[in-house]
Amino acid sequence: MYKAPVEEIAFTLKHVAGMAEALDAGTFGELGEDLVDAILGEAGRFASEEVAPLGDEGDRQGSRLVDGAVKTPEGWRELYRNWIAGGWNGLTAPEAFGGQNLPHMLHVAAMEMWNSGSMAFALAPTLTMGAIEALEKHGTDALKATFLPKMVSGEWMGTMNLTEPHAGSDLGVLKTRAERRDDGTYRIRGQKIFITWGEHDFTDNIVHLVLARLPDAPAGTKGISLFLVPKFLVNEDGSLGERNDVFCHSLEHKLGIHGSPTCTMIYGDGKFGREKGAIGYLVGEENRGLACMFTMMNNARLAVGMQGVAIAEAATQKAIAYAKERTQGRAPGWSGDGMSPIIEHPDIARTLLTMKALTQGSRAIAYACAHAVDMAHAAQGEDARQWQERSSLLTPIAKAFATDAGVDVASMGIQVHGGMGFIEETGAARYLRDARIAPIYEGTNGIQAIDLVTRKLPLSDGAQVRGFIAELREVAAAVAASNREGFGETAARLDAAVADLEGATDWLLSRLRDGKLAEALSGATAYQRLFGLVLTGVYLAKGGLAEAGDGGQDRRVALCRFAAENLLSETSALKDRVVNGAESLAAARSILD
Amino acid sequence: MYKAPVEEIAFTLKHVAGMAEALDAGTFGELGEDLVDAILGEAGRFASEEVAPLGDEGDRQGSRLVDGAVKTPEGWRELYRNWIAGGWNGLTAPEAFGGQNLPHMLHVAAMEMWNSGSMAFALAPTLTMGAIEALEKHGTDALKATFLPKMVSGEWMGTMNLTEPHAGSDLGVLKTRAERRDDGTYRIRGQKIFITWGEHDFTDNIVHLVLARLPDAPAGTKGISLFLVPKFLVNEDGSLGERNDVFCHSLEHKLGIHGSPTCTMIYGDGKFGREKGAIGYLVGEENRGLACMFTMMNNARLAVGMQGVAIAEAATQKAIAYAKERTQGRAPGWSGDGMSPIIEHPDIARTLLTMKALTQGSRAIAYACAHAVDMAHAAQGEDARQWQERSSLLTPIAKAFATDAGVDVASMGIQVHGGMGFIEETGAARYLRDARIAPIYEGTNGIQAIDLVTRKLPLSDGAQVRGFIAELREVAAAVAASNREGFGETAARLDAAVADLEGATDWLLSRLRDGKLAEALSGATAYQRLFGLVLTGVYLAKGGLAEAGDGGQDRRVALCRFAAENLLSETSALKDRVVNGAESLAAARSILD
Structure with missing residues (x-):
């Protein structure tokens, strides 16, 4: 059973991702290490003791649509009640609406643990938090006053309604209609698909944020507006009024996250409400809906990246536990009686260490991204801009690298279990089924790669990414300067990997400058992975450098060295694919016809 | 819907894997290209029109245990009846028992297509064929006369009973007991798990081959005997007699291959039969059961490799079809109205080409292995020994590389489908669920790597593998000599990749010579993948070289070049992992405790 790795998480937050310096500098006011540790400890306890025990059974039962x-x-509604009673829903929300206004880093760390317990469950509040963010930034005071306190407390949950059958990655073509009414409200009509937690029994009301198009809106993405559409209208005294004209038509039958209802939502077909059309309230300006959505897109993407980290952590724990217990064959050098635990076989040990390195690397990348988000909020002027760019740069990598790692690590976890891994009761297969959605939703990893190459590399005319790479090189230099034998070839390996990243970056920037977009995009996914791998090596090294000089000192150093000498050699192949792969890809394209 | 790629399969068999030369040389007697094409065409028709349409529904319904x-x-029993009516079950079986004694190559090619239609269905006869092989080689004449004709016709099916809860990869510790009876039969008692198609409604009788231990047997693998245990005893006139004391206790709830019943079988607990103990007949000699099993192990492993190829092919077809139809966004250079088909996006095209290259590479490796099996049977003396060694060398690579490719390609296929890929009705997710067992059963891919490094590399003191590598180098030279512009950098890339393979091979052989087993095994899995990747590049090049000089000439050349310039750069990283990875792995091992 999953046990939240609170210590590892705290260490990574503080000593790898930058929280310790920020706390020391008083960046988050009175917040100190003690409170951080207490929050992480309690979030971890909740994840291990309350969420995780309901994860497998929730997967088996799934959420079901019964009479609409x-x-x-079973037990999930109570779990949610306990969770909001712990105040977790409002961790980062503004104090004015009942939140605790704590750093985003703490939020993503806690989210990791809940997602490890049950990704399907933890998805529910994730969507609410995105809705809170959008509403807080763009809603009118009246809307905020009516909805935010109850969304922050968790009494009501929120959803995000973007996708339609023909509008997934490309929202510009969505068809849901909104019509202005004389009273300032709108009437919404249309169908939305893949709506996570679009309908459920956790809360009495559900607050849908819906993208729709006004009759006179310009075509494409500049003609989309954002509306708040509650399941039940709210009376002036805050009590629930009549049912709005929106309902869940059906649930998807999915590969994983069975506990999470993925809904087709129908707006305004007259099933409820006195007149046809769901009543909606404009959020932000007309035709500026996509901009409103984008303000929370980065955090949503990071949140999905955390799901990758979470599954990787849980799958790794399960595989290590099994490999220690299961005996089979005799590993080379095994001197015990009878069969050795399979963890003694080099191939199994290699698999487990790879899982561990990818998990910790992904975690560090995601936390570093969250740190940049926090610093961008806390800092001023040029500093704030720099941190904002840093978080923008890191977001697609955190989303894509961590979710790919989630799938890969979950798959390795099945393999370590042998035949038992294929049996659902073992629980290893669930991790792969759940993990498989994360590289897809909130922008496929291919979309992330396009974003990384075409929007993030050009930030400050390439100065942001170049500055970041210079920082990475400093870590390699610090490893070399440390003279710690346990690092082995780490310094040289990191140097070479950073050089690969730099070479690929330069090449991509030059293609963008020359307007060779197709060439640049041909290697975008390889580049994204290259970046993530280099960061994995660098952040593991930061952890090794920060490790205290006591008897246990070599654990992080040893993992870093394993990653440097066993995983980082892939960077040269990835750079080669970026720099030399486009021509043969273009030449072969026609064989697909 | 899957359409059997009969032409591609025929081309690969003949011009890449070696069948054309063998046919020309009369190796298979009267068998000529016409008959080969006719058999492939009909097997493909059956796969596309009869098997594939029942694949998805078979997955949804699954096999169920009802009252024992x-x-x-639905429909699978009739499908099986139609399949055996086509004579497919006896394709390679000896003519003396009603078989057609055709080359193994044809069998694996046909199996690929049926597995693409439904892996869960095609598994059923796969097990029968293994049982036929074991019985034919090691059974008494009386046993053969009673059982083989009906197993070859498919009237009865066979199973293989190896695994027990504590004996998976390591069969030496199995506990099922066999006791001698005065009448020359044996009584079998014990429990077997993970028995594929151990019980079903396809046939009236089921012939179980069961590994068990005699009371006075030596410990370990040298004390295991093989028994034939029919579900129903057979009267002297060939009619079915009384029920034997064996039954299916339960079915596993699995990640995939839901249509295939995975049974826990109970032998001899007295539920059936007049006295406790299932009646069994010895196959081969007492305590030599594992040797009997090994005679068919190679073919079983190759058969599982074919499942990887089969899923990869089916997943690739589905993804390409979807990517052509689904429109979203505007790809660079897209000049059409509105959104472009997603296949126009470079990242999607790269994914699809990677899927295609891995599929065709895996297919060629598996067919080349089957060719070696055929040649070992057809040749004499030293030639036969060489081909035997070649098939032994290729088997673990065919099994592991192709099944890893099956998982990877199926996962890429989901990704290409975006959100729809996660919805079960789409069918892309089934491929991943089904594919995930193949790297595990018939010896995990980690076991294959151990076999490759410790048993196959040392064949003829390393001369077998070195001779094979020399052949690979010749292909690279032929590409260079061809002067065909479309090959781009292929020749140089192949040269470098083969050099990586040679370097890693030399290093491993030197470690084995020095008795450094743990070091050699640390990189065994990386080496296995390295070997498979190099073979992928080489066999795609062979296809390119063999391509006719007409207008369509560049399709294979283009795919080969894509693989050479985009996938083969991984070989240097893999070689590095083999040669330089062991020390840091050993140093990090303790952090898993």
């Missing part, structure tokens, strides 16, 4: 209502798995 | 009997999915 979604029935969630 | 296994109910297979």
Whole structure:
């Protein structure tokens, strides 16, 4: 059973991702290490003791649509009640609406643990938090006053309604209609698909944020507006009024996250409400809906990246535990009686260490991204701009690298279990089924790569990424300067990997300058992975450098060295694919016809 | 819907894997290209028109245990009847027992297509064929006369009973007991798990081959005997007699291959039969059961490799079809109205080409292995020994590389489908669920790597592998000599890749010579993948070289070049992992405790 790795998480937050310096500098006011540790400890306890025990059974039961209502798995409603009673829903929300206004780093760390317990469950509040963010930034005071306190407390949950059958990655073509009414409200009509937690029995009301198009809106993405559409209208005294004209038409039958209801939502077909059309309230300006969505897109993407980290952590824990217990064959050098635990076989040990390195690398990347988000909020002027750019740069990498790692590590976890891994009761297969959605939603990893190459590399005319690479090189230099034998060839390996990243970056920037977009995009995914691998090596090294000089000192150093000498050699192949792969790709394209 | 790629398969068999030369030389007697094409065409028709349409529904329904009997999915029993009516079950079986004694190559090619249609269905006869092989080689004449004709016709099916809860990869510790009876039969008692198609409604009788231990047997693998245990005893006139004391206790709830019943079988607990103990007949000699099993192990492993190829092919077809139809965004250079088909986006095209290259590379490796099996049977003396060694060398690579490719390609296929890939009705997710077992059963891919490094590399004191590598180098030279512009950098890339393979091979052989087993095994899995990647590049090049000089000439050349310039750069990283990875792995091992 999953046990939240609170210590590892705290160490990574503080000593790898930058929280310790920020706390020392008083960046987050009165917040100190003690409170950080207490929050992480309690979040971890909740994840290990309350969420994780309901994860497998929630997967088996799934959420079901019964007579138009979604029935969630046994015990989940109470779990949610306990979770909001702990105040977790408002961790980063503004104090004015009942939140605790704590750093985003703490939020993503806690989210990691809940997602490890059950990704399907933890998805529910994730969507609410995105809705809170959008509403807080763009909603009118009246809307905020009515909805935010109850969304921050968790009494009501929120959803995000973007996708339609023909509008997934490309929202510009969405068809849901909004019509202005004389009273300042709008009437919404249309169908939305893949709506996560679009309907459920956790809360009495559900606050949908819906993208739709006004009749006179310009075509494409500049004609999309954002609306708040509550399941139940709210009376002036805050009590629930009549049912709005929106309902869940069906649930998807999915590969994983069975506990999470993925809904097709129908707006305004007259099933509820006195007149046809769901009543909606404009959020932000007309035709500026996509901009409103984008303000929270980065955090949503980071949140999905955390799911990758979370699954990787849980899958690794399970595989290590099994490999220690299961005996089979005799490993070379095994001197015990009878069969050795399979963890003694070099191939199994290699697999487990790879899982561990990818998990910790992904975690560090995601936390570093969250740190940049926090610093961008806390800093001023040029500093703030720099941190904003840093978080923008890191977001697609955190999303894509961590979610790919989630899938890969979950798959390795099955393999370590042998035949038992294929049996659902073992629980290893669930991790792969759940993990498989994360590289897809909130922008496929291919979309992330396009974003990374075409929007993030050009930030400050390439100065942001170049500055970042210079920082990475400093870590390699610090490893060399440390003279710690345990690092082995780490310094040289890091140097070479950073050089690969730099070479690929230069090449991509030059293609962008020359307007060779197709060439640049041909290697975008390889570049994204290259970046993530280099960061994995560098952040593991930072951890090794920060490790205290006591008897246990070599654990982080040893993992870093393993990653440097066993995983980082892939960077030269990835750079080669970026720099030399486009021509043969273009030449072969026609064989697909 | 899957359409059997009969032409591609025929081309690969003949011009890449070696069948054309063998046919020209009369190796298979009267067998000529016409008959080969006719058999492939009909096997493909059956796969596309009969098997594939029942694949998805078979997955949804699964096989179920109802009152002790296994109910297979709707239509599957009739499908099996049609399949054996086509004579497919006896394709390679000896003519003396009603088989057609055709080359193994044809069998694996046909199996690929049926597995693409439904891996869960095609598994059923796969097990029968293994049982036929074991029985034919090691059974008494009486046993053969009673059982083989009906197993070859498919009237009865066979199973293989190896695994027990504590004996998976390591069969030496199995506990099922066999006791001698005065009448020359044996009584079998014990429990076997993970028995594929152990019970079903396809046939009236089921012939179990069961590994068990005699009371006075030596410990370990040298004390295991093989028994034939029919579900129903057979009367002297060939009619079915009384029920034997064996039954299916339960079915596993698995990640995939839901249509295939995975049974826990109980032998001899007295539920059936007049006295406790299932009646069994010895196959081969007492305590030599594992040797009997090994005679068919190679073919079983190759058969599982074919499942990897099969899933990769089916997943690739589905993804290409979707990518052509689904429109989203505007790819660079897209000049059409509105959104472009997603296949126009470079990242999607790269993914699809990678899927295609891995599929065709895996297919060629598996067919080349089957060719070596055929040649070992057809040749004499030293030639036969050489081909035997070649098939032994290729088997673990065919099994592991192709099954890893099956998982990877199926996962890429989901990704290409975006959100739809996660929805079960789409069918892309089934491929991943089904594919995930193949790297595990018939010896995990880690076991294959151990076999490759410790048993196959040392064949003829390393001369077998070195001779093979020399042949690979010749292909690279032929590409260089061809002067065909479309090959781009292929020749140089192949040269470098083969050099990586040679360097890693030399290093491993030197470690084995020095008795450094743990070091050699640390990189065994990386080496296995390295070997498979190099073979992928080489066999795609062979295809390119063999391509006719007409207008369509560049399709294979283009795919080969894509693989050479985009996938083969990984070989240097893999070689590095083999040669330089062991020390840091050993140093990090303790952090898993």
